[in-house]
Amino acid sequence: MKKLCFASILFIVQFELLLSFASVANALIPLKPVVLGLVKPKTIVSKTTTIWLPRLSTSYYLKTCPVVEQVIQEKMAYWFHQDNSLAASIIRLHFHDCAVRGCDASILLNHKGSERRAHASRTLRGFQVIDDIKAELERRCPRKVSCADILTAAARDATKLLNGSFWEVPFGRKDGRISLSKEADMVPQGRENITTLIHSFDSLGLSILDLVTLSGSHTIGRSTCYSIQHRLANYQGTGKPDPTLDAKYLKNLTRSCKWSSNYVNLDVTTPKTFDIEYYSNLGKKKGLLSTDQALYSDPRTSPFISVMATQPDLFFNQFAVSMVNLGNIVVPGPSSETEVRLNCNYAN
């Protein structure tokens, strides 16, 4: 018992140290300037190819487009006022962008066979918001601001509009020219086990703490019933629903999910508030996605859940740090494969 108590205290102390270190490092930005998780530069460097190595910085547009953050902020406020559900959709869009080929706006390319046209991307929303911001920035600072930077800052502003965390966004990403439908499957879809999620995040240079913290985005927004159908009946071939679902919650979900295209809230108690209820719900068997609920029971992730569920300040601080980590996933490639797109839907 004594040993267990000591281990728990040690863990919390380590966790807090990690957090305070991360916050300090974040203030010094960039926290992780470039996460080279997907492509090893060595494999692509050749004497004839110029490799583009991004240097992200908060002052990147200081001379070339000083109004960039103001324009994005004003447009986000406008769209949020029109439809506040778009804030969650923009945060998710940013994740789907960064999880494939790094944050290079590959998710925005809109052509046959692109990530955006994949089955896995069918419920992504908010593209019109980014198009609108881009059009305004092309008027104010032509050819300067990448779509990847716009999406990253828009996700930050979306979080702020929801009364969530705030952080400084390092800029300087370039837009990619490649977007492949089959790569959209690299983004977790909600039916994976924890080992798969940990590996998936690890391949992006993101930690287990990032996984638990960024999953906290599910404190807002919604999901189609398609993503949870497997939990409601004959779970894993047992002939019964998922036993980690609260009985009353299961009943309500079954009632709401007559069609797989119906929507249900990701956070059953406070769906429109950016708070720690998402984590508290997991302790009550009220996580919507099986991947969310599994974070609570797996020993690799559950200690973080307990802390997040009780300490809102820690969640808010760490969310900012983990979002910077997510936004800093940039995969270096030949400079011929990157650009500042003129229209986010198409390569130049």
Ligand code: HEM
């Ligand atoms: C840990 C792995 C993750 C899994 C398995 C996952 C899965 C999902 C699924 C299945 C949905 C609903 C899709 C549908 O409409 O059916 C969803 C929605 C959402 N996800 Fe995740 N997600 C993950 C990580 C993230 C991350 C890292 C973020 C942001 C940083 C995020 C932000 C969101 C948001 C905000 C929504 C709601 C979108 C809306 O209301 O339009 N998710 N996610």
